[in-house]
Amino acid sequence: MSWTVMPTFEEYDRARADFAWDLPEAFNPAVDFLRKHEDTSRVALRYERPERGDVETYTFDDLDDRSDRIAAALSDLGVEAGDRVGVVVPQKPENPITHLANWKLGAISVPLTVLFGRDALQYRLEDSGANALVVDPSVRETIDEIRGDCPDLEHVIELGDGEAVDGADDAGTHAFDDLLASHEPGIDVHDATPETPTAIMYTSGSTGPPKGVLHSHALWLGRAAAAYNYFDQGLVPGEATLWTPADWAWGAALGGTLFAAWHHGCSIVGWPRDGFDPEDVFDLLERHGVTHSFMPPTALRMLTSVDDPEREYDLDLQTFASAGEPLTAEVVDWVDDTFADVAINDFYGQTELNLVVGNSEAWFDTRPGSMGNPFPGYEVRVLDPDTRDPVPTGEVGELAVQPADRRVFFDEYWGLPEKTAAKRTDEGWFLTGDLVERDADGYLWFVSRTDDVILTSGYRVGPMEVEEAILHHPLAEQAGVVGVPDETRGEAIHAFVQPATDEYDPETLREEIRDLVRDRLAEYEYPREISFVDELPTTTTGKIRRRSLRERETDAAE
Known part of the structure; x- marks a missing residue:
């Protein structure tokens, strides 16, 4: 297989049957991204300085x-x-x-x-x-x-x-x-x-x-192959231009957009900016002739506020790809109704396990809310979380993935051999920790997580980090953090805080906690909702029972 251009398959079943990982014996991504192209004088990066324009x-x-x-x-x-x-x-x-x-x-x-x-x-x-x-x-x-x-x-x-x-x-x-x-x-x-x-x-x-x-290094080849699929096999050298609002530190932005573009000989746009203004984004897409964009669902939902963008902007868009949280039917319908010929493809992956499942309108219809089907080069199973036996179609179980080439998945958790071993079954299936169900047509549907990670605005937030940051406040005795449904962000962060004293001003303390978390962690990790409680539910070993907090929040909403 040539790794300059991925093979094109018109039919999904044929792609699943015929695709094979054929990794080269020698491979340095710096050489692959920069030196293998026929014309290395082509523009690879267009960098727009926001402060100067x-x-x-x-x-x-x-x-x-x-x-x-x-x-x-x-x-x-x-x-x-x-x-x-x-x-x-x-x-x-x-x-x-x-x-x-x-x-x-x-x-x-x-x-x-x-x-x-x-x-x-x-x-x-x-x-x-x-x-x-x-x-x-x-x-x-x-x-x-x-x-x-x-x-x-x-x-x-x-x-x-x-x-x-x-x-x-x-x-x-x-x-x-x-x-x-x-x-x-x-x-x-x-x-x-x-x-x-x-x-x-x-x-x-x-x-x-x-x-x-x-x-x-095999990571980048795995991400480039996935990008070729969720961008509907449209990454044509010298023709496609890519952009994402996501930070280049994140896997889908760095490997699945930036380096995938260069692997395939395409251009990428760099545009560091504060905030996300939908009209400014459409201006950028027009100025640079962006053809393919990785756009988290939160960003897509914000774009829907712009009326008739195809009339207002001269766009070259061909495909939106999205990940981080399930796409709702409203976003998919908006893309279909707003653009004459733009595809919208959701995809799924993990930091450890590459980008392994997705939608591709070149092969099959996108089903709103569905994770899609496994990409070529991967097999998936839905396993009983306790027995590790496959569950029947339509039943909920843990998603497990097996690559045809082990090297496109992670090597190890740094300094954590026991956790590395626990990620993989004896039969070679990698466990995702995500509960899904598979329908009769093979589409996978996300149900929930076996852990407590919060998906907010496309970012994965660990509640323990937020809880630890909150506890740096002298008036916070205990803290429990969960995700709650949010129309714009998918989930919002809700903190339940047990104050150390009865003498405090709730609104002042809320703002101080939010500012503290912003400073110690990240802007997107601060709790938008904060409830003060007399006592937090805990396990017999003293751990916060986040499930009880989620149930409490649900009961309050009802």
């Missing part, structure tokens, strides 16, 4: 040159194969350039979002043992606060030149632009294979601290 273009050759230079700089700083390098940069060129530089050295990337606060960043940097970090100026102050608590972190590289970067002359602090200018291209690329470690991505931490998920 101008557009910078980068060809595949430009990205190759710049990632060579940063790889040489990292090497001079002592970064070696196997070392971990964190990347806390939004949709700016320096984000993928750093990842590419890491892989040219054989280093392991740790993608992190600028939305993270102090605690979230510190935990992940400590746990991964990152010895170098590339950061956006917006998070530099936070990094300075936690740097002393990250003993492995030797070098912080801030975007900008020496005049803009405070302390750039100090040992261990560097200006990205200065490193770029002071090094030459031509580095010898690390001799890598699909099994070479590529990235540590962190889970949401639904039932404990977030887990580092170690992937190998």
Whole structure:
């Protein structure tokens, strides 16, 4: 199989039968994304600066040159194969350039979002043992606060030149632009294979601290194959242009959109911005001729506020792909009613298990609310959570997935061998922790989660992280956090807080808790609803019974 262009299958059944993973013996994603294309002078990245409104273009050759230079700089700083390098940069060129530089050295990337606060960043940097970090100026102050608590972190590289970067002359602090200018291209690329470690991505931490998920380079081939499917086989080299509002730290945005575009020889648009204004988004889609967009359901719901966008904007859209929470019928109907010829495809994956199930209108009709069918290269089963036996069609069970090539799934939970082993059955089926049912036509339908993770605005939020942040407030004695239905976000975060005293002002305390969580974790992780209770339900071992809190919230709503 050629990994430059995926094979096109007109029929789903034939794709399932004929597709085979045929991973190359030697594989470095930096070479695959940048050097294999017939015309490397084509534009790979269009970067629009929101503060200036101008557009910078980068060809595949430009990205190759710049990632060579940063790889040489990292090497001079002592970064070696196997070392971990964190990347806390939004949709700016320096984000993928750093990842590419890491892989040219054989280093392991740790993608992190600028939305993270102090605690979230510190935990992940400590746990991964990152010895170098590339950061956006917006998070530099936070990094300075936690740097002393990250003993492995030797070098912080801030975007900008020496005049803009405070302390750039100090040992261990560097200006990205200065490193770029002071090094030459031509580095010898690390001799890598699909099994070479590529990235540590962190889970949401639904039932404990977030887990580092170690992937190998085969991850990017798995994501590129999935993107080719959920973008309806439309990723034509030199023709398709992709954009997503999602942060490039997230798996579906980084691997399933950005690097999938470059694997297939297509262009990507980078547009770091605060907030999501639907009219500004349609302007962007028009300006850049975006043909394919990964758009979380929350973003799609916000786009519905714009009247008749096909009349107001000259759009080249062909496909919306969506993930993070089930698509409602209203969103699917809106796309069908609003656009003459635009597909809407929902898909499903996990940090650990790639993007494995989805809809593709090129093969079958999208059923609103359905996860779709398994993509070629994967088998799925619905198992009894207790016995691990398959359940009959129409009955609820835990979704289990088996890849035809083990390497496209994660390698291990970083430093957690027991949890790694528990993710997989003796028969080689990987457990998702998600309860689903399968209908008579093979479509999978999400029912609930076996853990307590909250899906809000497309983000997976672990309640324990939010609870721990709340407990930093001196007036919070206990806290329990659950997700509750929300028309716009899918779920909203509801915190039940047991105050440490009877003397408090409820509204003041609510705002203080919200601000605290925003600061310590991320903007999307703060509780929109906060209830104060005399006592929280707990298990015999003292754990918060979140199921009881959800039932209490449901009873109150009724």
